[in-house]
Amino acid sequence: MIASGATVFAIPGPSALLAGLTVSGLPSGTVLFAGFLPAKEVARRDRLAKLLAVPSTLVLFEAPGRIAAILGDLSALASDRQVVVARELTKRFEEVRRGNAGDLLSGLQSERTKG
Numbered sequence: 001m002i003a004s005g006a007t008v009f010a011i012p013g014p015s016a017l018l019a020g021l022t023v024s025g026l027p028s029g030t031v032l033f034a035g036f037l038p039a040k041e042v043a044r045r046d047r048l049a050k051l052l053a054v055p056s057t058l059v060l061f062e063a064p065g066r067i068a069a070i071l072g073d074l075s076a077l078a079s080d081r082q083v084v085v086a087r088e089l090t091k092r093f094e095e096v097r098r099g100n101a102g103d104l105l106s107g108l109q110s111e112r113t114k115g
Helices: 016-024 041-052 064-077 101-109
Strands: 031-035 057-060 082-087 095-100
Touching (some): 016 057, 016 095, 082 101
Antiparallel strands (some): 082 095
16 A cells, blocks of 8 residues: 555554554564664664564664664665654654665754654
8 A cells, every 4th residue: 555655644542563563564464573772882783683684574662863873773784674764653743754774864864853
């Protein structure tokens, strides 16, 4: 549906994970929720490398100020992997960005990340 240009919105509910997965357009057959990654760069990259070896859609939560670091790590580890950054789901300023990590990182560097 998303691939054909349709806009998909999440409805409010008890789970941000499910709302994010719904609007992502990523495969939902097998999903791994990994929560927050470590704050320190080496530990974060190690954890991310292990998670990328899992054949499933990964769902991560992250603070706005650390999104760029994670996208940078993803660019280095799996540059062609499709990524979705979603914020403010089910709220007035809902935003969903889709693409590979490098493209999303370039787009975010020119603005202040919120929410």
